[in-house]
Amino acid sequence: xxxxxxxxxxxxxxxxxxxxxxxxxxxxxxxxxxxxxxxxxxxxxxxxxxxxxxxxxxxxxxxxxxxxxxxxxxxxxxxxxxxxxxxxxxxxxxxxxxxxxxxxxxxxxxxxxxxxxxxxxxxxxxxxxxxxxxxxxxxxxxxxxxxxxxxxxxxxxxxxxxxxxxxxxxxxxxxxxxxxxxxxxxxxxxxxxxx
Amino acid sequence: xxxxxxxxxxxxxxxxxxxxxxxxxxxxxxxxxxxxxxxxxxxxxxxxxxxxxxxxxxxxxxxxxxxxxxxxxxxxxxxxxxxxxxxxxxxxxxxxxxxxxxxxxxxxxxxxxxxxxxxxxxxxxxxxxxxxxxxxxxxxxxxxxxxxxxxxxxxxxxxxxxxxxxxxxxxxxxxxxxxxxxxxxxxxxxxxxxxxxxxxxxxxxxxxxxxxxxxxxxxxxxxxxxxxxxxxxxxxxxxxxxxxxxxxxxxxxxxxxxxxxxxxxxxxxxxxxxxxxxxxxxxxxxxxx
Numbered sequence: 001x002x003x004x005x006x007x008x009x010x011x012x013x014x015x016x017x018x019x020x021x022x023x024x025x026x027x028x029x030x031x032x033x034x035x036x037x038x039x040x041x042x043x044x045x046x047x048x049x050x051x052x053x054x055x056x057x058x059x060x061x062x063x064x065x066x067x068x069x070x071x072x073x074x075x076x077x078x079x080x081x082x083x084x085x086x087x088x089x090x091x092x093x094x095x096x097x098x099x100x101x102x103x104x105x106x107x108x109x110x111x112x113x114x115x116x117x118x119x120x121x122x123x124x125x126x127x128x129x130x131x132x133x134x135x136x137x138x139x140x141x142x143x144x145x146x147x148x149x150x151x152x153x154x155x156x157x158x159x160x161x162x163x164x165x166x167x168x169x170x171x172x173x174x175x176x177x178x179x180x181x182x183x184x185x186x187x188x189x190x191x192x193x194x195x
Numbered sequence: 196x197x198x199x200x201x202x203x204x205x206x207x208x209x210x211x212x213x214x215x216x217x218x219x220x221x222x223x224x225x226x227x228x229x230x231x232x233x234x235x236x237x238x239x240x241x242x243x244x245x246x247x248x249x250x251x252x253x254x255x256x257x258x259x260x261x262x263x264x265x266x267x268x269x270x271x272x273x274x275x276x277x278x279x280x281x282x283x284x285x286x287x288x289x290x291x292x293x294x295x296x297x298x299x300x301x302x303x304x305x306x307x308x309x310x311x312x313x314x315x316x317x318x319x320x321x322x323x324x325x326x327x328x329x330x331x332x333x334x335x336x337x338x339x340x341x342x343x344x345x346x347x348x349x350x351x352x353x354x355x356x357x358x359x360x361x362x363x364x365x366x367x368x369x370x371x372x373x374x375x376x377x378x379x380x381x382x383x384x385x386x387x388x389x390x391x392x393x394x395x396x397x398x399x400x401x402x403x404x405x406x407x408x409x410x411x412x413x414x415x416x417x418x419x420x421x422x423x424x425x426x427x428x429x430x431x432x433x434x435x436x437x438x439x440x441x442x443x444x445x446x447x448x449x450x451x452x453x454x455x456x457x458x459x460x461x462x463x464x465x466x467x468x469x470x471x472x473x474x475x476x477x478x479x480x481x482x483x484x
Contacts (some may be wrong), residue, residue: 041246062359074352086270108357122459124415128353129342133415133459142460145233145417146342148319148355150291151263153234155202176293177356184332 031080032107033090033097034068038180041074044095048076059086061180063108068101073177083176113183114188123193124128127185130178138173139164139193149176166189197432198255198282198313199242199425200321201235202267207262210270215256217243220464224256230398233418235290237463240385240463241425242288242432244470245447249433255284265293268320270279285422287313288428289321289422294354299324303333304368314431317383318424326381328351334383336437338424341369341390350379369394370401385437387427389420390396393445394436402438405445408453413417418463426470447473 035041041061048059059078068075076087080102090097111128122142124133130152133143140163142155151174159167170183199215213225220237221228231240239256246252257275263269264383271292273334279302288305299321306315317325318338325331326347339347346355348371349362356434362372369388373396374381386400391414392406413419426445431437448466456464 009432031388040277061354073356085358108353109359110356111358111360111363113360119412119459122412122415125457126342128358129340129346131415135460141417141419145415145419146340148291148294148323148343149263150202150204150265150268150293150320153202153232153291154262157204160265160417173262175265177354179263181356 011125023191030103031066031079031083031100032062032064032103033076033078033086034064034099034101035075035097037175038072038074038172038177039175040095041072041076042174042180043093044076044090044097044128046171047089047093047095048078048086051085061110063110065103065105065107067105070122074110074180074185077103111184112117112186116192118190123189125185125189125192127188128181129180130185132182132185132189134164134189134193136193147178147182149178151175151179152182155179155182164193196253196284197242197246197251197428198257198284198287199239199290199428200257200271200287200292200317202259202271202292203229203236204234204260205219205229205260206262206264206267208258208260208265208267210257210274212274213255215239215243215254219229222256224258229469231462231464233421235319235421237418237421238288238290238425238428240464240467241422241470242429243430244467244479245426245474246432248471248474249429251429251433255282256350257456258308261293264292265295267292268295269298272302273301274473275306276301276358278445279305283310284313286316286428286432288316288318289325290424291319292321292324296324296328299328300330303328303330304482314437315383316424316428316431318420322474323354325383330396331381331383336385336387336427336431337383338389338420340420341388344369344372344376344386344388346428347381348375349380350381373401385441387423387441387445390414392422393449395441396447397438403442404464405449407443408449410452410457412457412459412461413449413452414457414462416457416463416466419448419466422463422467422470424449426474431438443477446477450477474476
């Protein structure tokens with residue numbers, strides 16, 4: 001569920017039946033998928049990215065625009081022209097978005113900066129407010145810190161002490177934006193340690 | 196009396212309120228207990244250890260289980276909204292709750308109905324909700340880390356996950372971020388910024404920078420921010436003025452970490468045990484307080 005709806009003006013929410021509002025911006029060819037929970041966004045992203053490798057489409061996880069008053073605090077932006085293909089992929093994975101609507105205003109861009117710190121035996125990667133640290137020799141996750149949502153202590157409890165490739169993934173057991181940020185940090189540290 | 200509000204990562208843990216104690220690395224509340232790992236139990240354990248040293252032993256806790264789905268947090272928000280006005284606390288620390296602006300505002304209404312307004316400290320998810328509610332100035336102290344300070348400084352970000360890049364890149368310019376947070380009314384009366392160097396600040400700027408002893412590993416150890424907020428809340432509860440309490444808390448937390456000879460794999464419980472020793476050493480030179 002969204003926690004910053006109060007910021008959003010009480011405008012009429014675009015309906016599926018509304019005509020697409022074309023503007024001078026280049027967003028008129030984009031749509032967004034709205035989901036109830038962050039965990040559904042993460043699952044949908046995973047399936048759509050796999051499918052995108054096949055058909056060449058581009059999707060991005062973004063923050064919802066102000067007029068969206070349902071769903072969670074992440075949406076998936078996709079090329080509207082690929083709506084049917086996207087829907088087919090999601091239905092095959094048993095994922096159903098709350099809404100599919102055209103983009104009519106700017107979207108919040110998630111953090112895309114990673115900071116890496118080398119502690120000799122250990123490596124830490126930070127994404128937004130989340131940090132993950134592994135022991136380089138063993139690739140065991142030794143600490144998770146930062147964040148403020150209640151799944152952070154839960155994720156730390158479930159992941160610390162496990163090998164990078166054996167730990168449960170934040171995208172599978174996390175529920176919040178902090179969980180999603182940890183997933184990004186996890187992917188980055190995995191990329192740095194295993195590739 | 197100090198009150199601490201937060202969650203534990205166990206969805207079966209019911210809403211529980213009562214005085215808290217620490218025994219065998221577990222927090223006891225009512226008939227229940229929870230191991231001290233990180234998060235709110237770590238904050239509670241640090242506050243108890245510091246409170247024991249300072250002679251202010253009674254601490255009240257409000258806990259509910261939540262693994263990120265928000266249900267435990269909502270139960271807690273609802274309980275506080277309905278019951279907080281009947282309590283008498285000198286200070287309240289709000290910690291790991293699912294950020295929810297509507298519920299945050301209801302809790303603030305309940306705080307306003309208390310006979311005597313307590314010192315209000317917000318950290319973690321509740322601090323996110325406090326900033327987004329536009330009521331940051333109602334709080335006496337926020338305790339962000341450097342990433343969260345960037346979020347407070349970004350007047351448009353609804354969560355640290357959406358902090359804009361040009362602000363994130365200023366993380367080494369703490370003073371500018373603090374000024375920006377105050378400029379947009381997104382900071383409490385005081386800020387204690389946790390990081391490689393800790394900063395205590397108010398609207399006029401940085402009051403103190405605390406950067407000794409230096410143990411770089413402290414930054415990556417889960418729970419060091421929680422222990423710092425716990426020490427701070429015990430100091431504030433023992434009537435030390437907020438800015439001085441924040442400075443002492445930063446010194447004590449760093450010293451406790453130093454005594455533990457930390458590595459990036461150190462657990463927070465190894466640091467919390469040194470809080471009385473660190474407090475003793477730090478307070479020796481501050482008798483005038």
